[in-house]
Amino acid sequence: MTARLLNSRDTELLERAGRVVPNGVWGHMATRAIGPDYPQFFSKSDGCRVWDADGNEYIDFMCAWGPNVLGYRHAEVDAAALAQMDKGDIGNGPTDKMVELAELLVDTLDHADWTLFQKNGTDATTVCVTIARAATGHRKILVARGAYHGAVPWCSPSLVGVTSEDRAHLILFDYNDITSLDAAIDEAGDDLAGILLTAFKHDVGKDQHLPEKAFLAHARAACDRTGAALILDDVRAGFRLDVRGSWARYGVKPDLAAYSKAIANGWPLAAVAGSERFREGAGKIFTTGSFWYGSAAMAAAVKTVQILRDSDALAHTEAMGERFRAGLSTISARHGFTLRQTGPAQMPMVLFDGDQDLRIANAFCAAALRHGIYLHPKHNMFLCAAHTPDDIDRALEAADGAFADILSAGILAA
Amino acid sequence: MTARLLNSRDTELLERAGRVVPNGVWGHMATRAIGPDYPQFFSKSDGCRVWDADGNEYIDFMCAWGPNVLGYRHAEVDAAALAQMDKGDIGNGPTDKMVELAELLVDTLDHADWTLFQKNGTDATTVCVTIARAATGHRKILVARGAYHGAVPWCSPSLVGVTSEDRAHLILFDYNDITSLDAAIDEAGDDLAGILLTAFKHDVGKDQHLPEKAFLAHARAACDRTGAALILDDVRAGFRLDVRGSWARYGVKPDLAAYSKAIANGWPLAAVAGSERFREGAGKIFTTGSFWYGSAAMAAAVKTVQILRDSDALAHTEAMGERFRAGLSTISARHGFTLRQTGPAQMPMVLFDGDQDLRIANAFCAAALRHGIYLHPKHNMFLCAAHTPDDIDRALEAADGAFADILSAGILAA
Structure with a gap:
């Protein structure tokens, strides 16, 4: 639970932004609504990865909320x-x-x-x-x-x-x-x-x-x-x-x-x-x-x-979404609970049963950040053609760790 | 009066566009409203100059309708x-x-x-x-x-x-x-x-x-x-x-x-x-x-x-606008008529007296194109920091030629 220590640059930017922008950040990318563990500012993006302002790297499942479909900084495009x-x-x-x-x-x-x-x-x-x-x-x-x-x-x-x-x-x-x-x-x-x-x-x-x-x-x-x-x-x-x-x-x-x-x-x-x-x-x-x-x-x-x-970019993206979905399903079953995974696999929505106030989803996504993946607790996510099977497998390991964290913290009951 | 011959590529693009875009081109940049002599498509822009799809070069007084303030393709920006x-x-x-x-x-x-x-x-x-x-x-x-x-x-x-x-x-x-x-x-x-x-x-x-x-x-x-x-x-x-x-x-x-x-x-x-x-x-x-x-x-x-x-970019731009305005005033007086030049010199509006239907303005701007300057007959124009005194003087020569053309064609009476 050391995310805020890692986010000193993010905190500084948010404080500066707060003086010259109402609420610091506006619109759909403002993280106020999804909790203090989210980095608000980014310094770099490449392929299916983003780096926050403090240099922490994440496998990204938001893709800039949709625009990134082939991978950030796609050379040909x-x-x-x-x-x-x-x-x-x-x-x-x-x-x-x-x-x-x-x-x-x-x-x-x-x-x-x-x-x-x-x-x-x-x-x-x-x-x-x-x-x-x-x-x-x-x-x-x-x-x-x-x-x-x-x-x-x-x-x-x-x-x-x-x-x-x-x-x-x-x-x-x-x-x-x-x-x-x-x-x-x-x-x-x-x-x-x-x-x-x-x-x-x-x-x-x-x-x-x-x-x-x-x-x-x-x-x-x-x-x-x-x-x-x-x-x-x-x-x-x-x-x-x-x-x-x-x-x-x-x-x-x-x-x-x-x-x-x-x-x-x-x-x-x-x-x-x-x-x-x-x-x-x-x-x-x-x-x-x-x-x-x-x-x-x-x-x-x-x-x-x-x-x-x-190219097969979109078929590949869908396959990566299905790999992620199947993996999450397997892991959550192993931990003894079920997820609600809906919509197209390449634009997944992942919700927890009985999580009306999104308390579990918020805790899970915050934990996932600490394990190196950027998810969203209540908006559909996005995969892109730059996600590889290895990225997905590493993301699943991270999700596994995040599930374990919130289970051991008693936030999620198996 | 050979502009259309020079615009074969423009005509071809407009025909192609007409099949896949309603009217070919929409909005404020559609030239339908200002006459057939205007090039609709461009191939290049640099500094204060634009080149149409057929490669004709113009000293530009529209600056992309405002965005260009320091010069197109400004290296530092x-x-x-x-x-x-x-x-x-x-x-x-x-x-x-x-x-x-x-x-x-x-x-x-x-x-x-x-x-x-x-x-x-x-x-x-x-x-x-x-x-x-x-x-x-x-x-x-x-x-x-x-x-x-x-x-x-x-x-x-x-x-x-x-x-x-x-x-x-x-x-x-x-x-x-x-x-x-x-x-x-x-x-x-x-x-x-x-x-x-x-x-x-x-x-x-x-x-x-x-x-x-x-x-x-x-x-x-x-x-x-x-x-x-x-x-x-x-x-x-x-x-x-x-x-x-x-x-x-x-x-x-x-x-x-x-x-x-x-x-x-x-x-x-x-x-x-x-x-x-x-x-x-x-x-x-x-x-x-x-x-x-x-x-x-x-x-x-x-x-x-x-x-x-x-920098003095804006003061320079204003000075170039004043140079252009003063030059147009001098030239039109020499030709025996007066122009209505209004607004800030760096965003000039140039109208002809008694030209309710803009017939004279349209003819003048069409002639100006043939002399190598891109003006607008009824919208304010824009100067940028890339306009030099030499550009303005060349533009004034072009305007002088355009005035002479429409005077000799009987469109404008001295």
């Missing part, structure tokens, strides 16, 4: 981006990299006839909603309860600083629940603009659920019937589960989809991809940003998507 | 960013660069006690509005007619895909008009959250106006009286007019200010800087983005702000 940067990154318009990337995405994604680029995942979901309204002339957007679609007033998980009007045209339903979706569709009446769904149900602190094919097909049929847009928020899962888009395996095509995070292996970029039926609507809205045509990030995306498409 | 990138760009939290940048901004900006970082200018203005509402518990935001504050539904210049609720709590007034501002304040009553103002009046297609000190002081006093936030949208002008913030010279301090564009000389970054009174409100809202802690862009910003603070 970064070389492509830097080669473009050497010609010029932003200018008074796009470069040929924008065309190359748009063609590649239209060719690769199973549902896309066109694309638009942004910087944030929230930009992409906001553009999708705006296009759906522009194309249909309707206003209502159906959103699953508990789903995360971004951090601006219309979709933020917090209501602080948000007005009721910001969400006036949202109607809630339950993911995978056809009856609930139908009730929301009825409520929207002839004002239905779109149905917005994450790739799978990945709500914070809860078991994950893959989408049921019948549910997706029902949503698809409802949009076909009403002319509304079926919108896939693939920001978190896109380019990690399937390079064709996360619903390709279900045979259900969205009208509009939002991508970001993994699309350029950490270089800042987002994209909206859409179907022919929504091209005209997409061309009517005004959407832009100062850095959206930055071509270095686009070059990084071209290389990232090519590698994902042409 | 890019080296700082790449040195950070070599350690790692994004990870599971910030690096020490975030602290360094926040301290530097608090130290440099005359009004700032704290900062938060984002990616887009629109992120920053949206965060300001959200903080103003969170801190005051009020809803109304006063916005100047015709001002640009971003491209999402609450502030977009277009209403396509926007619902009336998105703007339910905006109240309009006229920039620099105290009576109009007071009427808006009265209309907000006890629900006033903030007054949002650009650094100066820089509306598209119109003469620019610097803020009147009495107007800013009146807005400041109104916010002091009501507890509302005085919000400076310094996205376009910040770190170009004055490294302390664009209102430092007026002695009026905003409560919240939004920065982006020039802050990292082209690396994607935005920032909100605020006063002590709004720190608590800033700490209560939820705001985040996948790439917001990217430390390469933060390292670029540290270096950019240090150079702006410690």
Whole structure:
């Protein structure tokens, strides 16, 4: 239990940050909510490893919360981006990299006839909603309860600083629940603009659920019937589960989809991809940003998507996720308890039974840090193509040690 | 008049783009609105020069619409960013660069006690509005007619895909008009959250106006009286007019200010800087983005702000703007007509008298392209520290040639 001694630089940075940034750190990466044992600041990242500000090394299972899909500091991706940067990154318009990337995405994604680029995942979901309204002339957007679609007033998980009007045209339903979706569709009446769904149900602190094919097909049929847009928020899962888009395996095509995070292996970029039926609507809205045509990030995306498409990177990542999941299952059984492991193996959620206040999860993850792996107690985690079988096996040894620690401390009962 | 022949590569790219991107190109950099002679795609940028996709070179007066303040591909800035990138760009939290940048901004900006970082200018203005509402518990935001504050539904210049609720709590007034501002304040009553103002009046297609000190002081006093936030949208002008913030010279301090564009000389970054009174409100809202802690862009910003603070880069840029303005004035007088040149010299707006439909401006700028300078007919332009007296003199020769062209073509009457 010496983590804080090892974190003197982290403490110093947090104190300095506290003077010039409200709460020191903001948003999803603020560790306040998950306990004092977490390092807040990092000094280095490489492959599947991160080093905190004090130089402690971890095998990483957060991957920068998604952007890292091929490994941090991926040589080919970064070389492509830097080669473009050497010609010029932003200018008074796009470069040929924008065309190359748009063609590649239209060719690769199973549902896309066109694309638009942004910087944030929230930009992409906001553009999708705006296009759906522009194309249909309707206003209502159906959103699953508990789903995360971004951090601006219309979709933020917090209501602080948000007005009721910001969400006036949202109607809630339950993911995978056809009856609930139908009730929301009825409520929207002839004002239905779109149905917005994450790739799978990945709500914070809860078991994950893959989408049921019948549910997706029902949503698809409802949009076909009403002319509304079926919108896939693939920001978190896109380019990690399937390079064709996360619903390709279900045979259900969205009208509009939002991508970001993994699309350029950490270089800042987002994209909206859409179907022919929504091209005209997409061309009517005004959407832009100062850095959206930055071509270095686009070059990084071209290389990232090519590698994902042409290599076994994603199959390997899934296999590593399954190896980690199976190992955790075996180890926890040996210790005499069971874990709830849900969702895609490469985006795992690991929860403890009966751990309503996440006391066990927090203690386990804190112990895991001391054993050299970086996990998250209540958000889905991420694996990347840089994880090797040896990394996973070492991570499992660390997890084994962390389970032993919390068992011996009486935090977890076998 | 051979520009199109020189633009075969541009035409080809636009045709390809048209198949995979709605309208080919979107947003503020789409040249559709300013005429077919403009190159849409670029291949290279360096210093104060850009090269279009066909290799034609221009002395650039748009600076990527603002981000380029020290010169494209600035060696010191890019080296700082790449040195950070070599350690790692994004990870599971910030690096020490975030602290360094926040301290530097608090130290440099005359009004700032704290900062938060984002990616887009629109992120920053949206965060300001959200903080103003969170801190005051009020809803109304006063916005100047015709001002640009971003491209999402609450502030977009277009209403396509926007619902009336998105703007339910905006109240309009006229920039620099105290009576109009007071009427808006009265209309907000006890629900006033903030007054949002650009650094100066820089509306598209119109003469620019610097803020009147009495107007800013009146807005400041109104916010002091009501507890509302005085919000400076310094996205376009910040770190170009004055490294302390664009209102430092007026002695009026905003409560919240939004920065982006020039802050990292082209690396994607935005920032909100605020006063002590709004720190608590800033700490209560939820705001985040996948790439917001990217430390390469933060390292670029540290270096950019240090150079702006410690060198004569901005004074030089202003002097180059004045040289260009004076030269245009002299040349146009020699040709027998007058130009309307308004706003800060380093962010010049050049309009022709009686040119309501911008026919003359469009013809002039198209001719200027053929003479090797990239101007904009209806948006303010930007100079950067890489413009030399020789560049300005060559640009003036080019402008002289362009004036002669449109005079001889009968488009402009002397």
